[in-house]
Amino acid sequence: MLSSDDVGSIRKPSVLFCGLNMLKRSSRTVSLLIVSLVVALAAVASWLTVDSLGLPLAGDEFNLAVWEVKNFPNKWLYEIGHLGSSGPSREEGDAAIERYIALQSEVAALEDELLHQRAAQSPGDDEDILQRLSEKRDERDRLENKVEAVLEDRIADEAASLGLERSPPLFPQIDWLFPPVDFEFDDPPRLLVISPRDRIRLQSADLLRSDLTLEDALHLEEEKQGDNVSALVVGTGGVATYPSIIPPMEDYTDTLKLAAHEWLHQYLFFQPLGTHYYDSDALRTINETVADIAGEEMGELVAQRYPLPSPTGQPPEEQPPSAPPGDDTFFMSVMRQLRLDVDRLLGEGRVSEAEALMEEKRQYLADNGYFIRKINQAYFAFHGLYGTAPASSSPIGPKLQELRRRVPALAEFIRAVSKITSEADLDRLLASYGAEATLP
Secondary structure (H helix, E strand, O other): OOOOOOOOOOOOOOOOOOOOOOOOHHHOOHHHHHHHHHHHHHHHHHHHHHHHHOOOOOOOEOOHHHHHHHHOHHHHHHHHHOOOOOOOOHHHHHHHHHHHHHHHHHHHHHHHHHHHHHHOOOOOOHHHHHHHHHHHHHHHHHHHHHHHHHHHHHHHHHHHHHOOOEOOOOOOOOOEOOOOOOEEEOOOOEEEEEEEOOOOOOOEEEEEOOOOOHHHHHHHHHHHOOOOEEEEEEOOOOEOOOOEEEOOOOOHHHHHHHHHHHHHHHHHHOOHHHHOHHHOHHHHHHHHHHHHHHHHHHHHHHHHHOOOOOOOOOOHHHOOOOOOOOOOHHHHHHHHHHHHHHHHHHHOOOHHHHHHHHHHHHHHHHHOOOOOOOOOHHHHHHHOOOOOOOOOOOOHHHHHHHHHHHOOOHHHHHHHHOOOOOHHHHHHHHHHOOOOOOOO
16 A cells, blocks of 8 residues: 555554444344443444534644544444344445445546646636546445445454454353454544654654645654654554544455454454553564564455455456566665665764665665655654564564464464563564574
């Protein structure tokens, strides 16, 4: 997933609050009705309170509290409205997903057309584009709750089949998935990342409005950046609020992977690894890398279990071959070496040389078709949290990849790493599966 100012899939460290439990949608029990009613009524009352106050956004900040109050009831109200119903059939669910994807593609194309027309100061008719854009958005948004529910069910079914359900206290005969899979399609917020200039470390990360302009971003960076700190505004591909914030779906499998990634953050929040998220950069990296590895695998499993019909109705093997994926080996090699060189220069106190090298390599990447608005210490502080990313110089990514190769089942891997509270725990876990902890 590409943002407007960075290359690669970008996700923010988790922002969580405690989710409420529900039984599996398929059971439609009285307990679900009671829990849903209580939650929905409480959330609606909170929403009315916030809405009546008309609380403004604080400047460029993303108002998480207001977003939560306005979006939290959606799943529960949808549940209440469909009690007694078996839900959409497999065919109906597939059709809704495919139509949503088609509409989102049309919305994106119309938005680009409008942007280019205005940038070129074309005498074309904005009103026609705006009218079509409004119609497509309205149709897409009418499908939103249904599509979200279908995707949530599919991810929850896969999580249950993997063995990630648990029995609540005093009710050993009931299996539940906690927290329930819940996300909202919305434009994810941006993030203002701060790192010291003399070393790469995530000093702070503040949520910003999703509709910031480039001028807004540049102003914020200039305002925050000084002699001692480096600042960068980045896009986010998803945020593990509750419900998670997921961008409107353009690709089925990618969306499943991202939704699974964010749900895993919520799952881990109630485990030792999640509760210690902010203790150190190492634990953040372990958390994010676990969600990357396991979320990628879960998303693939869901897509295999619930494949969408081929567009023409022909069997997949009769479809024309798709274009080969782009080769990112060049980008990964350049970025990986740059990170190592920057770490070395900063370690020697040569800050200005490190910054000059980052700008030189940014221009070199642009000359080869990889456009990144800015590479600085904050860029590496944020992207380096993902241990398998080329922006990381941490050994944690290779260690977790090796651990996953050695653990037979995905659920066993998730449960094992969920108990980690330090990098030393990871080393001991690796050793217990017969691997050397001193991986590169």
